Amino acid sequence: MSSMAISARGKVREEGPARLGELLERNPYMYEIYPSEASREALTVFKMHEGAGEWFGLSAKPIDRASFAFGGAISDSHGYVVDAACCIGCGSCVPVCPQQCIALTDGVAAIDQSHCLHCGRCLNTCPVEAIERRWARMEVWMKACNLTGISLQA
Numbered sequence: 499m500s501s502m503a504i505s506a507r508g509k510v511r512e513e514g515p516a517r518l519g520e521l522l523e524r525n526p527y528m529y530e531i532y533p534s535e536a537s538r539e540a541l542t543v544f545k546m547h548e549g550a551g552e553w554f555g556l557s558a559k560p561i562d563r564a565s566f567a568f569g570g571a572i573s574d575s576h577g578y579v580v581d582a583a584c585c586i587g588c589g590s591c592v593p594v595c596p597q598q599c600i601a602l603t604d605g606v607a608a609i610d611q612s613h614c615l616h617c618g619r620c621l622n623t624c625p626v627e628a629i630e631r632r633w634a635r636m637e638v639w640m641k642a643c644n645l646t647g648i649s650l651q652a
């Protein structure tokens with residue numbers, strides 16, 4: 499069975515109820531949540547016209563993952579990275595990775611981003627804090643630029 503997950507963040511605008519019927523046909527379970535015409539009068543349609551996100555193919559082992567952007571948005575950088583300058587090559591992160599996507603080369607760990615699940619187990623295992631979230635770097639940059647009021651997600 500094929501299974502995938504998509505997360506997206508971006509700007510939306512209200513389209514009104516004109517395409518509501520089309521949306522309900524594609525998601526028939528909504529008829530159970532809003533069974534009557536009267537209950538569906540509360541609904542409207544929003545369209546995300548600019549945004550970015552990630553796609554996870556969960557059927558494969560290891561999983562596949564890719565970022566995307568649309569409407570002129572810039573793709574986000576998520577996940578975890580190894581700071582090669584801090585890594586001492588102890589190898590503790592390798593066996594805890596459920597995706598087997600960490601490899602040691604010349605005594606330095608590196609993460610294969612195309613298979614990383616973003617679980618964070620490696621970060622919690624590293625004894626010298628050589629692994630960090632990519633968003634951590636972005637948060638520092640955003641604070642430096644005084645960009646407040648923006649929600650960040652792992």
Ligand code: SF4
Nearest residue numbers: 595614615617618620
């Ligand atoms: S975040 Fe999880 S899946 Fe990704 S490299 Fe670390 S342990 Fe592996």
Ligand code: SF4
Nearest residue numbers: 585586588589591624
């Ligand atoms: S646990 Fe940390 S120090 Fe050890 S190999 Fe992995 S990244 Fe490097």
